[in-house]
Amino acid sequence: MNITETIRDLFHQPFFVCFLAIITCCCFYLLKNENRETPKVTRIVFYALFAITGCIFISNAVYRITHPQVWDFTCFYLWGKVAAGGHDFYRPENLHAVYNSLNLPALDYKEFTNEIVDVGFFYPPPTILYFAPLGYLSFTAALTCWTIFNFIFIAGSIYLVYTMFFKEYKLNGLLFVSTMVFIFLPSIETVSFSQTNFILLFYLLLMKKYEDKNIAGVLLALAFFTKPYMLIFGLFFLLRKKWKIIFSFMISAAAITGLTVALFGKQPFLTYIYNNPVSRIPAKTFSENINQSLHAVLLRQNLITIDKPILYLGIVGGILVLTAIFLFFLLKRKKYDIIFVTLLLVGLLIYAGTLSYYGVLFLFIIAQFFDEKGELGFNRNWLIPLVAIIYLLTTFSVFTAICFLLMVIVFKSCWPSVTSVPYRSGELVKI
Helix, strand or coil: CCHHHHHHHHCCCHHHHHHHHHHHHHHHHHHHCCCCCCCHHHHHHHHHHHHHHHHHHHHHHHHHHHCCCCCCHHHHHHHHHHHHCCCCCCCHHHHHHHHCCCCCCCCCCHHHHHHHHCCCCCCCHHHHHHHHHHHHCCHHHHHHHHHHHHHHHHHHHHHHHHHHHHHHHHHHHHHHHHHHHHCCHHHHHHHHCCCCHHHHHHHHHHHHHCCCCCHHHHHHHHHHHHCHHHHHHHHHHHHCCCHHHHHHHHHHHHHHHHHHHHHHCCHHHHHHHHCCHHHHCCHHHHHCCCECCHHHHHHHCCCCCCCCCHHHHHHHHHHHHHHHHHHHHHHHCCCHHHHHHHHHHHHHHHCCCCEHHHHHHHHHHHHHHCCCCCCCCCCHHHHHHHHHHHHHHHHHCHHHHHHHHHHHHHHHHHCHHHHCCCEECCEECCC
């Protein structure tokens, strides 16, 4: 193992990640404090953290290209090949025919065959629009293009977080956001698995930025066809009676669906409805350690079974009732930012396919913790330990991090003054 791989492995060590998060936050607060001279060593450490973590983050992407893995890009590539060939991408026989003709890297594809080739495409038909272009390229070229495509969304997400929450801190704000993304384990895992979470984060940030404009409906449709659980944000606009945005979503979803029909025909839609691939997914997939949903956790603890879902449905029903009560509590107080975040966390909790790298979406919440004037703003005495705990928990259990964040959100909404930035004579006191 060379020094690069050793350093890369450090970013998977819980307390190392936690330590980096604390140091980065401390440096940021020292540099943003305008009331005293900041030691030069603070600036040097801050810049060095950005440079080193950025290099490690990019090296993960390069390593992913030069050392192909079975998961998850191979799934995307196979689905894209099937779609590009004009076949119904939900039918296992079509996946088998194309899979047997591919020249894939020499790896162990036994589990891949059972969980992907024998199952079919997982998502609603319009989602194939992401993957179909990959089918016209070789494996290496497709992986390279897909990585570049995802890095565009990574850069876009960093820029949006910066402009929405850290723009007043200029370069320091941009470097801080970038470093916090680079050291976050779900970010690293997303790159390692070539997953789509930064695409979702990008849509989520734009949806929040334009929550009162019709384009939010378009963004919701794009997010929904990226990961279906994002539909939960439709409830946000329903609660706020944003009928134009809901109409915009419906029109956009219909347009995307129409484009999919035009390109791939209606047969995939019929197969998706009448022969859904979910029924063919192996049972063990729902309880794998990488699955961090409530459903998976209860399965691993043998508290529920797949063939007898009554208890699970009862638990989910109870969660939804409590969530509805909490949402109406927030709605009366016009706590729209907290409503948005609550829906995100509840969606991740009850969605049966929530995997560990979905934690990337926590960055949307963490960024708002630093917004001192926002509903979710914390003072630094609370914020640094809070961020450290979140970064630590995500290395152990994203499910636990979801539960922890839900408790933080409830606490913040019920006792906002305890954790907020102190005020004096009606003005914000800078800390």
